[in-house]
Amino acid sequence: VKETLTIVKIGGNVIDNETLLSSFLDSFAQITTPKMLIHGGGKLATQLSERLGITTNMVEGRRITDDNTIQVVTMTYAGWINKKIVALLQSKSCNVIGLSGADAALIPAVKRPVADIDYGWVGDILPEKINTSFLISLMQQNITPVIAPITCNAEGNLLNVNADTIAQSVAENLAQQFNVNLIYCFELNGVLKNINDATTLIEEIKTTEAEKYKSEGIISGGMIPKIDNAVKAIKKGVSQVVIGNAKFITQIVNGEKGYGTRICN
Amino acid sequence: VKETLTIVKIGGNVIDNETLLSSFLDSFAQITTPKMLIHGGGKLATQLSERLGITTNMVEGRRITDDNTIQVVTMTYAGWINKKIVALLQSKSCNVIGLSGADAALIPAVKRPVADIDYGWVGDILPEKINTSFLISLMQQNITPVIAPITCNAEGNLLNVNADTIAQSVAENLAQQFNVNLIYCFELNGVLKNINDATTLIEEIKTTEAEKYKSEGIISGGMIPKIDNAVKAIKKGVSQVVIGNAKFITQIVNGEKGYGTRICN
Numbered sequence: 064v065k066e067t068l069t070i071v072k073i074g075g076n077v078i079d080n081e082t083l084l085s086s087f088l089d090s091f092a093q094i095t096t097p098k099m100l101i102h103g104g105g106k107l108a109t110q111l112s113e114r115l116g117i118t119t120n121m122v123e124g125r126r127i128t129d130d131n132t133i134q135v136v137t138m139t140y141a142g143w144i145n146k147k148i149v150a151l152l153q154s155k156s157c158n159v160i161g162l163s164g165a166d167a168a169l170i171p172a173v174k175r176p177v178a179d180i181d182y183g184w185v186g187d188i189l190p191e192k193i194n195t196s197f198l199i200s201l202m203q204q205n206i207t208p209v210i211a212p213i214t215c216n217a218e219g220n221l222l223n224v225n226a227d228t229i230a231q232s233v234a235e236n237l238a239q240q241f242n243v244n245l246i247y248c249f250e251l252n253g254v255l256k257n258i259n260d261a262t263t264l265i266e267e268i269k270t271t272e273a274e275k276y277k278s279e280g281i282i283s284g285g286m287i288p289k290i291d292n293a294v295k296a297i298k299k300g301v302s303q304v305v306i307g308n309a310k311f312i313t314q315i316v317n318g319e320k321g322y323g324t325r326i327c328n
Numbered sequence: 329v330k331e332t333l334t335i336v337k338i339g340g341n342v343i344d345n346e347t348l349l350s351s352f353l354d355s356f357a358q359i360t361t362p363k364m365l366i367h368g369g370g371k372l373a374t375q376l377s378e379r380l381g382i383t384t385n386m387v388e389g390r391r392i393t394d395d396n397t398i399q400v401v402t403m404t405y406a407g408w409i410n411k412k413i414v415a416l417l418q419s420k421s422c423n424v425i426g427l428s429g430a431d432a433a434l435i436p437a438v439k440r441p442v443a444d445i446d447y448g449w450v451g452d453i454l455p456e457k458i459n460t461s462f463l464i465s466l467m468q469q470n471i472t473p474v475i476a477p478i479t480c481n482a483e484g485n486l487l488n489v490n491a492d493t494i495a496q497s498v499a500e501n502l503a504q505q506f507n508v509n510l511i512y513c514f515e516l517n518g519v520l521k522n523i524n525d526a527t528t529l530i531e532e533i534k535t536t537e538a539e540k541y542k543s544e545g546i547i548s549g550g551m552i553p554k555i556d557n558a559v560k561a562i563k564k565g566v567s568q569v570v571i572g573n574a575k576f577i578t579q580i581v582n583g584e585k586g587y588g589t590r591i592c593n
Contacts, residue, residue, distance in 0.1 A: 115379055134408055142407020143399055146478060146486055149430045154484030160431040165414045167425040167471050197469065204465065206432050213411060219419030221411055 067302075068202070068241035069098040069316060072230040075105035076250045077309045078144055085151065087248075090313045092157035097202040097241070099233065100159070101210045102148060103226040108132075108139040122180050128223045133184040136223050137163075137213050145211040152209070159207040164188075164214025165221065167197045170229060172214045172222050186214050186222030190232040198233070199240060227289075231296050238300030245301050246316070246323070247289065248309035253324030254290070256281055267325045270294045293326040303327040332567075333467070333506035334363040334581060337495040340370035341515045342574045343409055350416065352513075355578045357422035362467040362506070364498065365424070365474045367413060368491040373397075373404040387445050393488045398449040401488050402428075402478050410476040417474070424472040429453075429479025430486065432462045435494060437479045437487050451479050451487030455497040463498070464505060492554075496561050503565030510566050511581070511588070512554065513574035518589030519555070521546055532590045535559045558591040568592040 077087050091100060108126075112119050112135050120127035128136065145161040152159045164170025164186075170193055172186035201208055210233070212226040227247065234245040254276070256263035268276060273294050276282040282290050293304035307315045307323025314322040342352050356365060373391075377384050377400050385392035393401065410426040417424045429435025429451075435458055437451035466473055475498070477491040492512065499510040519541070521528035533541060538559050541547040547555050558569035572580045572588025579587040 137411050138403035138407035140407075141411050142403035142405075146402050146406050146428055146430055146480075149428070150480035150486050151484045153430060153433060153480055154482060158433050161428070162431075163411055163414070163426070165411055165418060165426070168418060168423050197471070200465070200469065204462065206462070215411075215415035215418055217419060219416045221415050 065240070065242040067096040067244055068237055069094050069096045069244045069246065070101065070230055070234050070237075071098065071246045071248065071312065072101045072103070072226055073248045073309055074103040074226065077248060078102060078105035079107070083309065084148075087309045087312060088148065088151050088155060090316075092152055092155035093313070094316055096244075097207075099198070099208045099210070100148070101212070101226050101230040101233070102140075102144060103212055104136065104140050105144065107144065108136045111135050111139055122182070125182060125185065126223060127181070128183040128185050130184075133221050133223060137221050141211040141213040145209060148209055152207070157207060158205060159209045160201060161209045161211065163211050164224060164229065167194055168192075169194045169197060169210070170214045170224070170232070172216055172224060174216050174220060174222060184220060184222050186216065186224040188214070188224060188228055188232050190236065193232055193236045195236045195240070198237065227292065231292050234296055234301045235299040238302070243301045244303055244305070244316070245293075245296060246305045246307065246312070247293075248307060248312065250308070252308045252311070252322065253306050254282060254286060264321065265324050266320065267327065270297050270326065270328055273326070290326065297326060297328055330505070330507040332361040332509060333502055334359050334361050334509045334511065335366065335495055335499050335502075336363065336511045336513065336577065337366045337368070337491055338513045338574055339368040339491065342513060343367060343370035344372070348574065349413075352574045352577060353413065353416050353420060357417055357420035358578070359581055361509075363472050364463070364467075365413070365472065366477070366491050366495040366498070367405075367409060367474065368477055369401065369405050370409065372409065373401045376400050376404055387447075390447060390450065391488060392446070393448040393450050395449075398486050398488060402486050406476040406478040410474060413474055417472070422472060423470060424474045425466060426474045426476065428476050429489060429494065432459055433457075434459045434462060434475070435479045435489070435497070437481055437489060439481050439485060439487060449485060449487050451481065451489040453479070453489060453493055453497050455501065458497060458501045460501045460505070463502065492557065496557050499561055499566045500564040503567070508566045509568055509570070509581070510558075510561060511570045511572065511577070512558075513572060513577065515573070517573045517576070517587065518571050519547060519551060529586065530589050531585065532592065535562050535591065535593055538591070555591065562591060562593055
């Protein structure tokens, strides 16, 4: 029987809210299985850019990352946010290590090729090159990785990468070794039949049901790529993916009914 | 016979000069012994503070670190500078990991007690608590640590720490396991009998000779604490300390005559 590994991804709605972040980290520290945290960016990079007079250009929700912007996002994601989370978790007796994808060649990537849009210093992960053995070595030492969405290419350029994609790629790579429980935290309680009614939570979506929910319009908009990626992760061996609210991370980890939408086979 | 470990500390004069940094990293990557790099801050934090309208207060060469300043130095030291060095070394086939003292509880510290001066979020290292076994585990995996001068206390506060002190404490802690060669890079070629004449380099100072050189005024000013700390490190088991110019790191590592001042027993 494989050991369970809990991989949690948090985004801006947690990072930007000091109270929510602190209470989330309290719960995260208490997860008893081997675990890993992947964090996104939040508003700090945009705010810092504004204060420095650097224009933020977003195309289809992705940040165009020029020379100034890669410096700002590296400072905020891999610097302040990552180290603040590390320091807080250390104070909660959870021995963590903050990493970017550049560290220990953890997440090799290439600069995204310029097609219609030049995203600048944005990376596409090379999933087959993820340094899985280093992550396993850390967990064997009871050290919990906390990963920022910054990496580099073979030419020594720092690159901005998508935190959701990191979480998925790392989860898939560790699925051979572990029974991986991948949890995406966001601002809602999960997939709702009626987005305006929190009581209409769908507790479980079988991978075979995803297309039906999409055609019915229950899975729509920004939820579509989340579910598509979850289905892909399951097909690559991840045991389950849960999409839920960071406030209820303890309940989600414990598999309590009524918290988060579980995608599984 | 113990294996040699080369620990190199670089400061602002290397970090602030892109050409010098790149050529230094070329040489560093080629050091064949297990190795470690500790870097200071440089001008970037002060420049970023200025751009953000944050006043930099220095007292006796130490930065007073208020709430805004700890954020700026964490972003620049543990974020941009650390990750830029990591990405460059990865591109030079040197597998490195960027770390702050908070990561893996590497360098526990306490907030400096307020006496005459309140330094703010400045840390005093607890040398006996350095996580030596984690550093050894990294080196066993051929992963070279690159350490930024930021750590945290047990309460989860990030702290600004002195990079020279980190280098010394880490060197002392690893002296049991390794034959430690500790190299401090700065802007001069070493201790000069006449500071205006580079040909007057003193190649070797025995720990027993340090006081004589101080009383003669040859070791003076900012060189006094450097030599005092070097003598202390030797007394705690470090094999040798070299003070020299980053430009000549290869020659220093190879022990070539005419490069750097070697402090030893």
